[in-house]
Amino acid sequence: MPLPIEYGPGARAKLVELCRRFNIQRPFIVTDQGSLNLPFVAELQQNLNAAGLACGLFGGIEPNPTDTSVLEGAQAYRAWEADGVIALGGGSGLDGAKAIALIARQQRCNVWAFDFDKPVPAGFVAADFPPVISIPTTAGTGAETESTAMVTDTRRGIKGCVWHPHARPAAVILDPELTQSLPANLTAWTGFDAIIHALE
Structure with a gap:
C-alpha cells in the first residue's frame, strides 16, 4: 500500500512527529486487552503527553473485536474530544x-453501515x-496498511469485514523492538499466522 x-x-519515537504532520493534537490510542498493560503503551502515552499532545487511551478491544467494543471505543473517542487514532497492537487491536x-x-x-459485502x-x-x-506489535499480516477491519457481529454471531x-491509515510505524515484549506464545502464534497467510 502506498502510504x-x-x-x-x-521507530516509535517518530510518533510525535507523525501526529504533528497529520494535525493530531489530541491523539487517542486504541489497543487490545492483551497489550494494554505492556510497557510500550505507557511509554507512547507519556511521550505524547510530554510533547503537549493530550493522549487518551482505550484498551477494551477483545481478542476478536466486537461491534459492542467498537461502539464503546467510538464513544470514548468523542468524550476525549480526540482528533486522531493511534492503532496499537496485534491484529485485533489494529482492526478494533x-x-x-x-x-x-x-x-x-x-459500524455495519460500512459492511464490506454491501x-x-x-x-x-x-x-x-x-x-x-x-503501530503493529506483531509481524506478518500487513493489517496496519489496510482500510479493512474484521469485527464480530454480536447480534448475528458471525464475523464480518467493515471498511x-x-x-x-495515514501512516505506519514498524518498530521491531515492540515484538520483543510479546509473550513467547503470541510470537509463535503470529508467526504461524503469517505463514498461513503466505500459503493462502
Whole structure:
C-alpha cells in the first residue's frame, strides 16, 4: 500500500512527529486487552503527553473485536474530544482501532453501515474519518496498511469485514523492538499466522 512507513528499531519515537504532520493534537490510542498493560503503551502515552499532545487511551478491544467494543471505543473517542487514532497492537487491536475510526465522527450510522459485502456508502469524504497512525506489535499480516477491519457481529454471531476506501491509515510505524515484549506464545502464534497467510 502506498502510504508513509517509518521502519526500524526505535521507530516509535517518530510518533510525535507523525501526529504533528497529520494535525493530531489530541491523539487517542486504541489497543487490545492483551497489550494494554505492556510497557510500550505507557511509554507512547507519556511521550505524547510530554510533547503537549493530550493522549487518551482505550484498551477494551477483545481478542476478536466486537461491534459492542467498537461502539464503546467510538464513544470514548468523542468524550476525549480526540482528533486522531493511534492503532496499537496485534491484529485485533489494529482492526478494533480502524473500525472505531470508521464511526468516531459519525452520528448517523453504526459500524455495519460500512459492511464490506454491501455497496460502499455514498456521501463520505476523507475528512469524515479521523487520521489513523497504525503501530503493529506483531509481524506478518500487513493489517496496519489496510482500510479493512474484521469485527464480530454480536447480534448475528458471525464475523464480518467493515471498511471505506477513504478510511485507510495515514501512516505506519514498524518498530521491531515492540515484538520483543510479546509473550513467547503470541510470537509463535503470529508467526504461524503469517505463514498461513503466505500459503493462502
